[in-house]
Each structure stands twice: as structure tokens, then as C-alpha cells.
Amino acid sequence: MTDAADAGTPTPDSGTVAGSAGVVDRGTVPERDPGLVGRVSATVGRSVITALLAVTVVFLIAPVVITFVASFAVEWTGVVPSGGVTFDNWRQALGLTETLGATRGLGGQLSLLGVTLPIPTTLGFSMLLALGGVVVNLVVGVPVAYAVTRYDFYGRGWLNTFAVLPVVPGIILGIAFLRTYPSLPSAVALMVGYSLLKAPYMVLAVQSSFESMDLRQIEESARSLGASWPRTLLTVVVPNAKTGIISGSIVCWTLAAAEFNFSYIVYSRGPKPFSLFLFENISNNPFLRASAAISIYFLIVVAVTALLQATGQRGFSIGGAR
Amino acid sequence: MSTLDRWRVLDRVRGGTASLLDPVTERDRERRRIAALAVPFLALALFGAFIPIVVMFRMSVSTSNLAIEGVSFVAYERLFASMLAFVPVLGDGVGADPVYGVVIWNSLWFGVLTTLASVVVGVALAHGLEKYDLPRQGLLVTLISFPISLPGIVAAFMMIVWFGKTGVLTNAFAFLSGADPGGIALTGQPSGTTLAILGLFLGYLYSMIPRATFLLRGSYAEVNTDAEEAARALGATPWQTFRYVTLPQIRPGIVGALILTFRTALAIFGTVLVLKALSVVTFRFNQEISVGFDLAMASALAAVFFVFTVVFTFAGLRYTSAEVTG
Incomplete structure (x- = not known):
């Protein structure tokens, strides 16, 4: 009994190798008596943490719901909205009316190859920009994720670090772009920046897919059956990682569409990115119209989250989202 | 001794580049594959991050706000x-x-x-x-x-x-x-x-x-x-x-x-x-x-x-x- 208790004493088994015996000698082993903290935490600890979870979820999500509801309100002066339901805020935010507010909105309809789509220009343009970023991300992120997962080579650790850690913050990159590429069209600069800033999400997502496969075996089977290496990569390995690739693309696309810090510094001319449109709405427009503008983005995120659930991802939780 | 080592390193670098372009052994081929896989990312990191950051450092010691010229540590x-x-x-x-x-x-x-x-x-x-x-x-x-x-x-x-x-x-x-x-x-x-x-x-x-x-x-x-x-x-x-x-x-x-x-x-x-x-x-x-x-x-x-x-x-x-x- 005593033996078992001694052997089972929870000795902190962390990185503190030096002096771990000394720690035991000095008696930091827990007392038999749980003490006040122990008794309090045993009785209320669980309810406190559960309550904290509930408060946090309300703190994070309630304003999203309120914003969405407010976007349909005619008036909102007190605690609750009044005056019934209207779609005016949405119409103005989407730029579907010919008013002053609408010119600040998404403005006009997207014309592509002579066909006018019922998509507001800014929204459509931003979505395309973000899509461009995702394409670059795919070309860049999938191979590097494969290289660091499958092969062992000199500098692998560093390559991995730079691929999964956004080393340069968006605002710094923006300032660096100002002088480096002054004559580059805003659209191209934004696309390059988006792909660089969001690459970690793609790499992490694809890596987790690769890690769940026996890459060596798959590759060797395909090779021994006569497939060349590029063919193996493109027709065997990559299709197997499609879950990670799809969820990585969705996450990258959404985050790129809403990237603000970099866009704000770099954007100079041409169609405006969506995040700048959101910023103008937040800083210049009345509360209810800004609500409608932000709700557009909420709808996109909700749709994207539903898509992610379908691919087996729980929301935007890839790799802790750095 | 150290000179010899340096020559060996140089030889290895030269040999490494040659074997990357025209691999003979399976190990060389694997190295070429790794290089091919990493190149897109390295290119993006170079043009998207490294060069802009270097230019930013250069800009911070420029005497003009509109162009990169001169060296001044005023900022x-x-x-x-x-x-x-x-x-x-x-x-x-x-x-x-x-x-x-x-x-x-x-x-x-x-x-x-x-x-x-x-x-x-x-x-x-x-x-x-x-x-x-x-x-x-x-x-x-x-x-x-x-x-x-x-x-x-x-x-x-x-x-x-x-x-x-x-x-x-x-x-x-x-x-x-x-x-x-x-x-x-x-x-x-x-x-x-x-x-x-x-x-x-x-x-x-x-x-x-x-x-x-x-x-x-x-x-x-x-x-x-x-x-x-x-x-x-x-x-x-x-x-x-x-x-x-x-x-x-x-x-x-x-x-x-x-x-x-x-x-x-x-x-x-x-x-x-x-x-x-x-x-x-x-x-x-x-x-x-x-x-x-x-x-x-x-x-x-x-x-x-x-x-x-x-x-x-x-x-x-x-x-x-x-x-x-x-």
C-alpha cells in the first residue's frame, strides 16, 4: 500500500531534469490535506470553469447575433430594436440602390466577359483576389508540406518553422511592400501578400492530412507499380490528402478575404478589397448599415464553417490559428 | 587541415549542384525531389518577404522619404x-x-x-x-x-x-x-x-x-x-x-x-x-x-x-x- 503510494506519487515530470530529486526532498510533493484551495476547487471548480465557458461563448457570439439582427432593424436606440423589419440597410450595403450611401457600399455589379453578374463589384473582386491567394498557396503550400512530412533533410526543421509560423506580421509586410513594389498593381501585391500571410494555415492543414497517411508505403507502392515520381505525387499522394487541401483552401480563402492590416497599408488604387469596404462602413456609416455590411461577411463565414464541418474540420481551429 | 576542409566543402557544394541537375544515385534523385518541392515556397518567401524586408531595412536609413538614396541614421x-x-x-x-x-x-x-x-x-x-x-x-x-x-x-x-x-x-x-x-x-x-x-x-x-x-x-x-x-x-x-x-x-x-x-x-x-x-x-x-x-x-x-x-x-x-x- 505504502509502496504503491510512494511509486504513484505524482512527481512533476516536466523538463526540470536538474534537481528533480532535490524538489522531492524539499517536500513540494502534495500534502495529504488538500488545503483550502483544494477544497474550494473541488466543490466549485467545475462550475466556475463551466460558467466561464458559457460567459466566453456569449461574449464572443452574442454581438455577432445582435449585429445580424440589427442589420434588419429600422431603429435601435435602447436595449432592443424597434420599428419593424427592413431590408434597406442590406440594399445600401450591397450597393443595390442609387444613393450616396450605396456609392460607399459595394457599388455596381460585376461584369465578367460581357456578362453582368448579380454580384456587387467589390465583393466579387475581393473574392477573386482571395481566390488568387489560395491558388498561390496551393502551388506553394502543398509541396512544402509534403517535403517536410515525407523527407528528412538538412534544414528541414527551419523550413517547417518558416512554413507554419507567420514570421512577418501583416502590417510590417505592408510597410515593406510600399517601397519594394511601388509600381505593382494593388491587386497583385495583395495577392502575393495574402498567399504569404495565410500560407501557414494551408501548410498546417495539408500537413495534418499527410501525417495521417503512410506516405512512404503509398509512394513506394505506386513507384514499384511503375509510376514515375511526378505521376505518383500528382495522381496518388495529392488526391489522398484532399481533405486537408480542401479545408486549408477554405480557411485560407476566408481569412484572405477579410485580411485588413496588410490591405490597409498596401492598397492604393483599383477596386477596393472587401476588408477596406468593411472598415469604411464601420468608421463612416450609421450603426445599422455597418451592421448589414459586416453581416455579409458573417454569412460568408457561416457558410464556410458549414463547408468545413462537411470536410471534418471543427471551424477555424487549424493548428491553433497563429 | 582547415584549408583542406574548406576545399572539401567547396567540392561538396559544386558536386551537390551538379547532382541536383543531373542526379546519378537514388539519394541524389531524392535530394532533387526535395529541392523541387521546396522551391515554390522558397521563391514566395524570397520575393514576398525576404526582399521586401531587406528593402525596408534599407529604406529606414534612406535620406529621402520618396526614394532610396544616401545613408542616414536620423530615423x-x-x-x-x-x-x-x-x-x-x-x-x-x-x-x-x-x-x-x-x-x-x-x-x-x-x-x-x-x-x-x-x-x-x-x-x-x-x-x-x-x-x-x-x-x-x-x-x-x-x-x-x-x-x-x-x-x-x-x-x-x-x-x-x-x-x-x-x-x-x-x-x-x-x-x-x-x-x-x-x-x-x-x-x-x-x-x-x-x-x-x-x-x-x-x-x-x-x-x-x-x-x-x-x-x-x-x-x-x-x-x-x-x-x-x-x-x-x-x-x-x-x-x-x-x-x-x-x-x-x-x-x-x-x-x-x-x-x-x-x-x-x-x-x-x-x-x-x-x-x-x-x-x-x-x-x-x-x-x-x-x-x-x-x-x-x-x-x-x-x-x-x-x-x-x-x-x-x-x-x-x-x-x-x-x-x-x-
């Missing part, structure tokens, strides 16, 4: 004089304007405060999500991860929804206490006031708590639950189990989360731009660039900011969790 002199002027005793004799010292100090203390708060909350949330049998757990995870997708400007708007002059909580509180909503709102107050800073603090937490929680959930997933169960079975209270069994296991994760969350805190820009509650470094960039176009100064400040983040990230990660750097 750095102003920056460091200003930082020195801010230091209480040492800076008394320095005649410089302490504005950069102030913004850097604001960034640091506010970043540390918000980081500590969000990591503490993050540990509690990750613990609850991982250890408790909660109803609709998947939904909870999805909801808590939702703000990760929101840019800082939207986080700021969420604070206006809660705590602005027309905000829900402000008005509810004003209704209950009879106070004037304008007097107790946490947003829209003059910059630097306690109420404004409290509003910004909550705005930072809105972005940082979800990130911290998901970083820590990763550490929690690797905790050895057998040891915890053994501790409980041997009579340890839940707190003792957490303190002596769980905490030592997640400690590297907590340090990693502190570092990465602090990086996030330093880089937050949109939230400050909308709420205008405290002049931090990122907010100063906006003033340098949009108010007076002082790109040399902005570049110098950005260079200091960049070096600081890189150094503390890599130093921190080196000493804590080897897994990030491999």
Missing part, C-alpha cells in the same frame, strides 16, 4: 533618443520628444496584460473543453473558434455592439443604474482614458482568447490521462491533480501559447484603428504613413518591431518547445 537616432527620453531617470537629460518611447511602452504593457489574461482564460477553456463532458461540445468548439476568422476591425465593431454609446450592455446598465450611457460607454471615449482602454482590452481579448484556447487545446490533447486518473485514484483533489500532474505536462504548451499570443497582441492593428483608445506601435505606423508620409521613420520603427518579434519568438521557442523548430 534611428530620433527613435532611440525618444525611447531614452521616455525612461524615467536616465531620460531626464535627453531633450527628445518621448512619443516613440510612449508607443513602444504602451504596446509592451498592454500586450503583456492582454496576453496573460487571454492565456489564463484559454487554459480554463481548454481544460473545460477537453476534460468535461459538456453538452454539444462540437458546437462549443465551433462557436469559440468563430472569432479567429474575424479581422480586428470587426472585433472592434463587436465591442461597439456590446459597450458603445448605443451598445447593448451600456444601455442595459444605464437602464438599471440610471446613469448616462455616454458616461459609461467603453468605446468612443477620448484616447488614453480608463474606460477607453478597458474597451480596447476587451476588444483584444475578443481576438486573442479563441487563439490562445486553440493553441492550448493542442497541448491538452497530448496530456497523459492515465497519470491524472492515477493521481485522482490515489486521493489527490482536482486542484492537486491539475497543479502537480496536468500543469507540468502542459507547461511547454503554455509558454508557447504565451509567446504566440503576445505576437498576436503586438500585431493587432484594426482594433486600435477603429477604437482609437491607446497609441500603440501599430497605430503609430498609421500616423507615420497617412498623416505625414514619413516612410523612413515608419521603416525604422517597423525594423525595430520586426527584429524584436523575431528575436523573442525564436529565443522563446528554442528554450521551450523543440517541436516548433523541429
